[in-house]
Amino acid sequence: MIKHLPALLIVIPLLVAIITPLIGRINRALSWYTATITTFISFVISLSLLKTVLEQGRISYWMSGWEPPWGIEYAIDYLNIFVLIIISFMAFVGAIYSKKNIDIEIDEEKKPFFYSVYLLFVTGIMGMTVTGDIFNIYVFLEITSLSSYALIALGKKRQALLAGFNYLIMGSIGATFFLLGIGYLYLMTGTLNIADLAVRLPEFYHTKAIFTAFTFLAVGLLMKLAVFPLHFWMPNAYAFAPSTISAVMAATGTKVAAYVLIRVMFTVFSLEFYAQAPFNIQYILLVLAVAAILAGSIMALAQTDIKKMLAYSSVGQIGYILLGITLMNTNGMIGSLIHLLNHALMKGTLFLVVGAVVYRTGLTSIENFRGLGKKMPFTMAAFTIAALSMTGVPLTVGFVSKWYLSVASIEIGMWWLVPIILLSSLLTAIYFWRIIDNVWFKPALGEEGLEHGHDNHRKPKSNDAPASMLIPTFTVAMLCLVFGVFAYGPVSLAEKAAMILLK
Amino acid sequence: MIEILAKYNYWIVIILLCTGLYGIMAKQNLIKKIIALNVFQTSVLLFYVSMSKIEGGTAPILLNHGHGVQPLFDNPLPQVLMLTAIVVGISTTAVALSIVMLIYRQYGTIEEDQILELNKHND
Amino acid sequence: MIDIAIPLFLVVCGIAVLFVRGLFSSIMIFSVYSLVMAIEWVRLNAVDVAITEAAVGAGISTVLFIIILSRTKYVDEGKHMNIPALLVSVSVAAVLLYGTLDLPNLRDPNIAPNTHVTPYYLEHSYEETGQLNVVAAILASYRGYDTLGETTVVATAGFCLILLLRGSNRRQGTKDSQKRTGSRT
Amino acid sequence: MNKHTAGGVGINPTEKSPTVTDQDKDIIKKTVTKFLLPFIQLFGLYVIVHGELGPGGGFQGGVILGVSVIVYALVFGLKEAQQRMSVKTKDLLVSSGVLVYGGIGVIALLFGGNYLQYNVLLPDPKFASTIGIMGIEIGVGITVAAVMITLFYETVRVDDND
Amino acid sequence: MEIIESARPVYAILVSLLAVVLISFSGKSPNLREMWTMLAALLKFGLVVSMLPTILAGKVIEYHVTRVLPGLDIAFRVDSLGMVLALTASFLWIITSVYAIGYMRSMDEHAQTRFFMCFAIALSSAMGVAFSANVFTLFVFYEIITVTTFALVAHEETPEAIKGARRYLAYLLGTSIFFFLPAMFLTYNYAGTLDFAGQGILAGKASYTIISIIFVLYIAGIAKAGMMPFHSWLPAAMVAPTPVSALLHAVAVVKVGVFTVIRILLFVFGVDLLSKIGLGTYLAYFASFTIITASIMALRQDNLKLRLAYSTISQLSYIILAVALLTPSGITSSMMHITIHAFGKITLFFVAGAIYVTTHKKNVSELNGIGRQMPFTMAAFTIGSFSMIAVPPFGGFISKWYLIMGTFEAKLIPILIVIVVSTLLNAAYFLPIVYAAFFKQPESGEVHGIKEAPALMVAPILITAAGVLVLFFASPLLLNLVKIAVASALGGIY
Structure with a gap:
């Protein structure tokens, strides 16, 4: 069975997702256990695959037993195992966390279907990650997208509906562009297998058709990735979705989109393509990345709702990921990959914390965070750690990625990127500091006579989130520190991935 | 004739695609947006299906398999891909429409500008 | 014609x-x-x-x-041009046209899709899958996994519909006349 | 809630108090439907399994099967339809279709093949493939039909709450 | 130079972190909580002192904790320079803790648990800075100090406290992110390492222009050293409770700042390199400007703590000026002044706090005749001021003596004038306070007779004041330690 782990990785959550509503019919509470155990199994399988990849290199699994390029291949190398570990872990964390969170955000009788769709979402993102066939990416992308549209629209406030709808529109446009790009590639090369494409594509690099193909693939993915200025679906989607979903989507959804972008840019296409392209693609993407970094940070500053602020901050962070990709050198790629990990951990933590706050107070305005340090000390400690990591403080994982990005910028002579990275770090520090300030150094709203939306009977005593929320949140926050101090592990894996990609 | 047909469907695809795209962005009515999205998606389907056709080819069904010379077959692969894509399209439409229904239920309208207006009031 | x-x-x-x-x-x-x-x-x-x-x-x-x-x-909307949308569409069209310039001719039996991968299906599908309809053979066998994905998409849509529409919390009473701002429960 | 704004077209899932002539029409409608439905369904099944030879397959057949139930619901009313095909059964079918598909893949694993590798299922690979493909087409058909019905049940059902 | 592998510096850092945990769990029982603080302070001092013989024997203690990235290590290295700071900080933590307990209890302050926790973390980090083996480790601890002391500055949670704390944070974090971090980054980029080395690591690795840029970035980035124009966080931080001000202005923050400057100048750039480019001279003049300007501004302050704050700014620049001379005496002076100024200034702040606790007076103009009411306290104040002015036989004289020798060695006569002028200014803003306290009549209605602050506060004041005296007479002990550092910085010439 070890040989079949790549297939089982996807098939197990898929089939469990399908039967979850049936399990839920026996007992609704069972669906949570099902989802948690399944995501845990996926995580364990990912770890086992990591071991195999480290020992043997690239894994290739032939679906239906057909040899690629005729059949669909599952190809796992350093790059996607890296992403896979992140997303399967975060999906697992999200599943544990959802137990209490869902109690207040989803109707009781819908729980089995919620977990079913949640598992389908997880299946989709993992499927996109491990597949070696570009059309198969599209199929799993749609599984992911469909489930995420519904999950977002589930949010309690009615704005969630429009947010879900807009995401659906943007997601569909993005996916269709991606499909169009695949069509161009197929028309020129006749194959859909990524490895085969990589072999057959170089002779067409100079053609206008391939350039167009690249454009549509890239634009489609940039939409999914919510790169500025294609980000506008994201803030509302993250702001109004149920907290678990905001956290899991922020931690995994954009990561996978970034992964596919890297895969397309450096495996399907190669560095040679960018040298031959009629436009300077690197420059264009670089401008986008820098704009995203700055705009995201500035817009985050202007927000009064924490979830929106985090969403805009994601726009900026995605800019970093894109920046690393765009620099097209090893250190940049390492920076980008580490930032994937980093952003998954810290943004995951932050959204999980917000979910816990919503669970306790029901509010998401930044004002509402006043005095929470006394009420929810551990949750807020996790928040503070993640915020520090966002800022890029040394010994957090946020520092590692920014360090690599800076090194890479200098390496290719773009020293001016360093001040930009710094400026955005500073802005990040400012908008997080507002909250940390509220959390630790200001009395709670009710105690100041401002009664706005505050339950007076709630004592300012320690009333931290329930353990099923607190433990996952705190664990992820701690990982921000662990990987900040022992960055060597992920960095060496990312380095191997980068070496292969940029060969 | 063949010279025209060689590129003709590309142009049709482009026109349809851009009409759809314009509709998605410009229309305020959510249902119209979805219809436009469908036009947009089907244009890509047309693109794929167009490339499956070969001049003088027949549908890829091996009726006289093993009996003498095989006829020239059209390319089945794009057709297969598009079967999947159509299904994806209708699934998306179904989810989209159900969200629209809920939106109507909550806001009493399916015009985007009015919804945004209501959101502003209620925030 | x-x-x-x-x-x-x-x-x-x-x-x-x-x-x-x-x-x-x-x-x-x-x-x-x-x-x-x-x-x-x-x-x-x-x-x-x-x-x-x-x-x-x-x-x-x-x-x-x-x-x-x-x-x-349905409220009938005014017919006004949306200029930004038009610009975006036109620029997308421009990129597509640009790409079309050196796309191979359609209906040409010698273009890449007809010479790579596909011939294998046409030659082997019957021996390997027992199917005469090559479309079915690819759909269910060579790319059977895609079709599993496709079926999953359909099932996902079904679950999403149930998740969104089923249930008691979306009744008429929650229209915008409702007092509690933005909350649906 | 005005059902007839859209040019008078509306689905009538719920029974209205029909006049006498309406009832006569209803009887004709119902009889014809009752007579036709088995054929439609048979045709649906045929389309599902005969993809081997001509056009057609699980998806198209599934749609036809689904439509047959929808037609039944249109003619006899939602409640009647849900007695024949209950929501629970339908939910079960949505799941079971994919389960059949995925299950065949898992069985292939147990037989020592790769996932979804049908030709290991039986000694004769060609026949095994045919059987496997038929199996998955049935799976697709079940799910598609069930989701079609879901589409109808759920969109119309919500309206009942008004 | 003999290197000894030992985790003792790590223990010295960890001991107060452990105390943080214990303090956080014993918030309900103040006595237990403060026992942990005292225990940690004593233990830490003991650990530091236990390393002293090794260092005095000319050896170095090293400990490598972990490698974050290639080139970025968390590693510790105890040498004589670090020892100077570590000894000063850990000793004064004991004293400050006693004082803080007295102060916080008399003022019945809120959130005392948080206060003592942050205090302990700040001290841990100060040790971390002192024992850092490379720029990265130093930077990390430097930042931790900023963040934890923010909580201390904002302690009162009044609007003005928050405002002051914000400015404090903005200056310190802003400069370190914008200048220090890029400087470190460039250093790594050109030198390929961040480990401190006696002769610097940048020599020959980059052009003079780039080295100058890095130099400017470092100097601008270390705002904790209080150089103008990034000095105004210090007066802003005066909203903090007095023990914090004492800690900030004598031990943890500002001394870490100047220590970092010395560390970077001597062990990243190296004396030779700086002399070759002539950057030291520029820095010396730049520091002179701060010395004079800050002294003049101090003259104009009526608030006692603010006056002390500007005095600190001026005194810190003495240290930078001294090291910028790049001569043996100059460097000696700078290192000694770290300790000497620490004792002097902490005394003065303690006094300011004691006056506030007893009489609730904050301003210089209200202090007429206070010497009669609080004779011990004001005697200590006098000692502290004299040390600041550099009157023998107080510690301040020693460091200024070496400074003057340093200017002769460096042949920078204008600097000498600066020193003279600033000494006069020092006298001008300290002596009137002493005069008023002892010789002016108190305003009518004032309490007569002796009414000192609580013993827990007076005792520390007397101890530090005595320390100022001791430092003069026992200066050879300190000198021995400093000599080793100077020798390693100058390659054994001294």
């Missing part, structure tokens, strides 16, 4: 769908559009796809649209 006329009619329908006044006529024209699309695909020998499109586009979608339409109220 008909190969030129049908796509042209398609374009006419496509544009009319969006610019005709009234949603119902729009949906009807969309139904026609789907049918014409199916006919075009029959012309292109893609019978499976055509049947599916006819069932989906002209059938299910139309019914769905009408169901939804009957549940909602």
